[in-house]
Amino acid sequence: MVKFQETQLDRTFSALSDPTRRALLARLEAEDALSVSELAQPFAMSLPAVMKHLDVLSDAGLITRTKTGRTVSCRLNADPMEEAMGWLARYQRFWTQRLDALEAMLNERRQERGPAGEGGGGA
Incomplete structure (x- = not known):
């Protein structure tokens, strides 16, 4: 069995393929940093569902997350x-x-x- 390892390009396109993730990135482009709850606010989905989208974006390197106390903030990384x-x-x-x-x-x-x-x- 051949083991497939996704390239950065594959992860980027995969992450960008979803309209919710693109909308999350657009919100982060407009703001310096937003908390996870602020990012989730306009979406008609549960916070855990938004967190899964953020995990995909983070795995692709498109966002960075920092935790201050109990608040997790996200920033866009367009590299x-x-x-x-x-x-x-x-x-x-x-x-x-x-x-x-x-x-x-x-x-x-x-x-x-x-x-x-x-x-x-x-x-």
Whole structure:
């Protein structure tokens, strides 16, 4: 049996795949730090459910947690998203090149047909 170990990129995308986790990150982006109860407040789910989402975000390195007394505060750590953005940028370049080539081909065909589709084969 092959043992699979998730890479940082896999953990990042997995964590970002859930809309609740993305909403939690958006709240943390807007605030310097929020307690777990403050983060959970707008969500229609139990505190343990929110804690599970925070565990996934923490495991992916997207948040850091600090405990002061009985209060656990969370902060955004966007560093793991940098690798994800780099991975996505490669595919953005790929699709941009493909779409640019398609646009060039369509422009060539328009020029061959002349104004208002003259010389074309019709539809």
